[in-house]
Amino acid sequence: MNVHVQDCPVAADVAPKPVRRESGQREVFCGLTGIVWLHRKIQDAFFLVVGSRTCAHLIQSAAGVMIFAEPRFATAIMEEKDLAGLTDANDELDRIVAQLIARRPDIRLLFLVGSCPSEVIKLDLSRAALRLSQKFSPAVRILNYSGSGIETTFTQGEDACLASLVPAAPPTRTSEDQLLIVGSLADVVEDQFIRLFDALGIGRVQFLPPRKASALPAIGPNTRFLLAQPFLADTARALEDRGAVRLAAPFPLGVEGTTAWLRAAADASGVAPALFEAVTQPHRVRAERALLRYRDHLGGRRIFLFPDSQLEIPLARFLSRELSMQLVEVGTPYLHREHLAEELRLLPDDVVLSEGQDVDLQLDRCRMARPDLVVCGLGLANPLEAEGMTTKWSIELVFTPIQGYEQAADLAELFARPLVRRAKLVA
Numbered sequence: 001m002n003v004h005v006q007d008c009p010v011a012a013d014v015a016p017k018p019v020r021r022e023s024g025q026r027e028v029f030c031g032l033t034g035i036v037w038l039h040r041k042i043q044d045a046f047f048l049v050v051g052s053r054t055c056a057h058l059i060q061s062a063a064g065v066m067i068f069a070e071p072r073f074a075t076a077i078m079e080e081k082d083l084a085g086l087t088d089a090n091d092e093l094d095r096i097v098a099q100l101i102a103r104r105p106d107i108r109l110l111f112l113v114g115s116c117p118s119e120v121i122k123l124d125l126s127r128a129a130l131r132l133s134q135k136f137s138p139a140v141r142i143l144n145y146s147g148s149g150i151e152t153t154f155t156q157g158e159d160a161c162l163a164s165l166v167p168a169a170p171p172t173r174t175s176e177d178q179l180l181i182v183g184s185l186a187d188v189v190e191d192q193f194i195r196l197f198d199a200l201g202i203g204r205v206q207f208l209p210p211r212k213a214s215a216l217p218a219i220g221p222n223t224r225f226l227l228a229q230p231f232l233a234d235t236a237r238a239l240e241d242r243g244a245v246r247l248a249a250p251f252p253l254g255v256e257g258t259t260a261w262l263r264a265a266a267d268a269s270g271v272a273p274a275l276f277e278a279v280t281q282p283h284r285v286r287a288e289r290a291l292l293r294y295r296d297h298l299g300g301r302r303i304f305l306f307p308d309s310q311l312e313i314p315l316a317r318f319l320s321r322e323l324s325m326q327l328v329e330v331g332t333p334y335l336h337r338e339h340l341a342e343e344l345r346l347l348p349d350d351v352v353l354s355e356g357q358d359v360d361l362q363l364d365r366c367r368m369a370r371p372d373l374v375v376c377g378l379g380l381a382n383p384l385e386a387e388g389m390t391t392k393w394s395i396e397l398v399f400t401p402i403q404g405y406e407q408a409a410d411l412a413e414l415f416a417r418p419l420v421r422r423a424k425l426v427a
């Protein structure tokens, strides 16, 4: 699969850091994978992939044991006769959706998720979503987005999903400023942030995605939004199209990132600096103390990050500034310079950044550098381990709660664990 990397906007006030741009063979998931965490977040939504057996296998292997627990996702498998145009795929889809809704009356929001096969045969899922919405609303709202490997990599599936929710959100009813946190966070992390916002006196905070489809946040020109994830380019654009304004901030990883992220919200809401200090200080002190012992382990170690989730740059900033790790190369599948401007500013001046991927060239660079730790996908991890390198599976960073003060040490531990394991094996 070939990747095409587009130019992205450059924030004027950021000293440009050189970025190696590559295209070629890639080792990444497609956007369907996002369903694995999104279906747990939006508790009354169902994700129906319109795809092939390959897509069904991908979801099943990514979701692991969850497939046995009456999940809220499935694949409508396109058979050869669908692909050959011998049946009307729309009739088939209508039949499957009707069956599904009859069997699962708890579903309030149904996503029709496009895949490579549905795109290749040009099945118009947006029209299908409109048609089916007319039939099943108001009980069930039906939306669509694409998670195909042609259009999306890994976390971009979440971006596509959230962007599809934005037009369905109601307009704001008051002129009072509202804060919207955008990006899927584990419930435990979301609850911690709600408590912090409450303590700061920021009352009107909403989340996208919401936990319930019926609680879609209101959006309008008085919405100030703060991205909780770095991979939400289309969602941010959709929000801006509705007049919402993005608050620039680093991402809430580590103590520094979390503090700066909260401060952006506090400043926009007019929170007094003294109150901000009083509320955040105990959390900062506790988290910094918890990080100390990981700095002993990780400080000075050399780390190489392969592109995977777009979390790489905020992670690299955390690893270099809070754990004193040395960055050998920081790869990202896509670099949104405007959304990442605050992060880029915090990276060391001599950092080596790469965008996109030509996996063989990148592997050569990695082998040459012999880093202490390599962050990469499952496909590369075992072969690199066999070559004597220590690896960390990047997918865990997406499935584990890592944002906020309470999780800073857990995040550090994810990187320390493989090194500790290797040391025990060698001993």
Ligand code: SF4
Pocket (backbone or CB within 6 Å): 030, 031, 032, 051, 052, 054, 055, 056, 058, 114, 115, 116, 117, 147, 148, 149, 150
């Ligand atoms: S959407 Fe495309 S890349 Fe993803 S599993 Fe299906 S066929 Fe493969």
